[in-house]
Amino acid sequence: MAAKKPLNVVKISKMKQQQDRLTMITAYDYPSAKLAEEAGVDLILVGDSLGNVVLGYDSTIPVTLDDMVYHSRATARGAQNTFIVADMPFMTYHGSIDETLKGVRRLMQEGHAHAVKMEGGLEIVPAVKAIVQSGVPVLGHIGLTPQSVNTIGGYRVQGKDAEDAKRLMNEAKALEQAGAFAVVLELVAEETAAAITRELSIPTIGIGAGRQCDGQVLVFHDVVKYASPYMEKRFVKTFADVGSQIREGIEAYVNEVKNGAFPAENHVFKADEGVSESLDSLYGGGKTEDLPVNAEASASDKEKVGAQR
Template identity: 90%
Template sequence: MAAKKPLNVVKIRKMKEQNERLTMITAYDYPSAKLAEEAGVDIILVGDSLGNVVLGYDSTIPVTLDDMVYHSRATARGAGNTFIVADMPFMTYHGSTDETLRGVRRLMQEGHAHAVKMEGGLEIAAAVKSIVQSGVPVLGHIGLTPQSVNTIGGYRVQGKDAADAKRLMDEAKALEAAGAFAVVLELVAEETAAAISRELSIPTIGIGAGRECDGQVLVFHDVVKYASPYMEKRFVKTFADVGSQIRGGIEDYVNEVKNGAFPAENHVFKADEGVSESLDSLYGGGRSEEATQQNAPSASDKEKVGTQG
């Protein structure tokens, strides 16, 4: 497959104008990023969802800036020709502008991201504007915002009634006005997401937000069912089941080692002719008789386990 050229924010906006759907997937390390790039995705998101699917947390809240820098850097090494967005983790953009920009700088300089993603709407618009003015592209994220799950009443669909739909529209417009190049809509009622997508001049990227968004994003581990146990989600389609294949492969490995089938003849390396005899002559062909006798079970030991002498 010929090497592709990475997108930029101008091309991303152009794709909306040309009605070309955007594809985005999360990745958190070198091999998953490399596979995603080879598959042709437009954007890779180094999401703080790594807290759930890679680090074993029950939410994204424990994920630190150091975690994000580490995983973004590894992802960038695997996908040098793909536009990479890194999440700003919990509480790294709600303080002073200087503090926010220090976090952004780390994700860009140390994590080698091309853009950052931030959850929230009106309350973070000023921070988004400051970051964009500093020269860093920002991807917005509204609807279900996992970092705020404790204040929005859990994992529930957003924008189902008129008042909530208007709130989301206002937040999306605020992010657009602040300079965001696109907005993720997560777990949003389809009609609301469609209206927002029509109203904005920047692309919307949906996850559980229906069919009318300008693009879609899914978590890598959901796409390929790489989890145990795997939790089915209504808004997710799995396109492969590598989890079962991985588990089955490891089970086969364990069984073959236990029964002596692995390593087989074709897995070993041979020494020069005569090496085995030379070692035997030097070291007595294995453990000495004295060592063998010392490790042999005594008569009393045999009696304890019912062994016949």
């Protein structure tokens, strides 16, 4: 497909006005980002969910700023024409503004992100304001905030009752006023998410937040069922099952190596005519125990290898 121009915050805002729904997907490396861009997604999120789906952690909490910079940089190389948002990981924006901005700087300069995402409501408003004033776009994130899972009582739907719905509405408005260009609503009751979407002038991007958000985001590995074992989630639809195909492909490879079917004739390279006979005459039919050993040459070779390292 023809190269596209990446979005910016002005275009993203216009998409809400034009009722053009935003598509966002997570990506954590070069190949997944390249595939996502080729598929036409609007935004790529380098989420700290990489802790769960790529690094093997039980939560996002162990993910470090170094992890995020590394994966954001790899993702940016794969999707050079897509707007990329990188997560600020656990406890990197709850201290001093100076420390927060240092982390933001790394994600932008070293990670090559176009924006950062931050979880939280009223408590992060000062940090959001400072980051936006420094010239960096911020994507808010309320509802289920995985970095706070230990304080919100686990992975449960938010905004189900009137009081909690009002809290989320106030948080969304505060983030908008602080300068956020959009807000992710995660695991939020559909009615609450719809009301927030109507009230805000900036886009809402839902994940498990119903049908009325201005856009949707899903995890790459959920979309293509790339996990073992895969855990079904009510708010997720899988659009392909590459996990099973990968497993079956590797099993076939193992079996063919074991039974001698791979490599086959069409996988090998041939030497010039007479090379095999010449080697047999010199080295006794290829018996390694008969190979001549030149101790001096061997020592010299070792020195060369050491120098190259």
